[in-house]
Amino acid sequence: MTSELQRLVDALGHKIQRNVTIDDARMRQLAFSSHEYGPVDRLRRQSIFQQRDVRPEVLAWTQAAGARTAVKPFRPPLDPQIGCTEQRLVVPIRRQGALLGYVWIVEGGTGLTDTELETVLKTIDPLAVALYRDQLEEEFSRSKARELAQELMVAGDAAARRHAAGELVDAGYFVASEPVCVVLVTLDADGRGLSDSERDVLGGWLDRTGRRLSDRRHVCLVRREHGLLLLSDKDPMFGGKEKVSLARDLVSSILADLPDRDPYAGIGSVAADLADAHSSYEMAQRAVRVARSMGGPDRVVSHEELGVYGLLTRIPDRELDETCLPPGLLRLIRSGPKGAQLVDTLEAFLENAGDVQTTAEQLFVHRTTLYYRLQRIEELTGARLSDGEDRLMYHLGLKIARLIGVRHPRGDDPEA
8 A cells, every 4th residue: 555545535535524435446455544434333343443354244245235346336235233323425436447356435324425526536536546556566476476476486406496485575565584385285196387367366365365365475486386475474474384284275275266176285384494495385386296196184384294205205206216116015906906905014014113003903903814815915015014114115116006095085094
């Protein structure tokens, strides 16, 4: 918001002795009269103190009143449920037909006189110019910040990354000397490029998520295959562990808009400085890869949760394939429903460090049945489950099999 926009709002409020608010086309509050005149209802108080997000019920109320298509002043109906108990006059701000925002005037019990309305209408053109200039400046700043964030993530040498970090800070796009992390979102497992409509949805939800965060503590970026949020880990709005809930909300919103896609999010470990953000970006990519491979109801995975998968994902994709698996394990995996049962038994046995009693209870089988299955596994694979090296080899093989898609994700096995 520029000082010019605030000056115009204060001047208009003073002239007509009414409470005035300016919203952009998406109903985000940009400025409000600094002096209170006359009645103030709950909706105005909430709009002033909760400027970042428009409540869904308020947005629905304004749209039902025809705000998106209005070209002339209109009065939305009173609605005590959302706190609107004082009548309002809404004047669209348009420039060459394009909607830039709205002027909201709290009329209360006495509507504007013809003279007051004429004063408001005379202010619309200066407001449109100020809004248009602000939007151009905002888009330029966001574009420049995205360009620098891209260089920060993918530049091949440390000097280029340090330069991009310095430019982000010097230009006022990001705070200095705070740890950062990256939240990365993908829409599909095949790594294909995003369509224009997918880019629009993904970019829109990244922007809306960013509005829940502090200024200068986040940058949104949509790349060819995915989108990401670069975040300060010290953001008082959503720092620390709250990143997970932020990412879950983001994924849920995208899934609602794109029900035929398959969004997942990975959260990179915290990097100590903005110049090291690329490391968090790489970790977020590994985390989302594992999240997809493992399946399950939680579509958000943090790098810290990866365990041994965090090590395995450091191996280049081209080096990690079926040839890495013990041949006996691969045969077992491909041997149909009976083999699938034995693979699950082997995995449970190894996950429980060879504890027969715990494994039998977990699989709901008698110990005799478990011993029989373990014997069949040794016969079919050639493994010696009493040998520590064989147990390690097969345990890692099972992890790799899930990671490269040879085994179905947990909870998604058609034979289960």
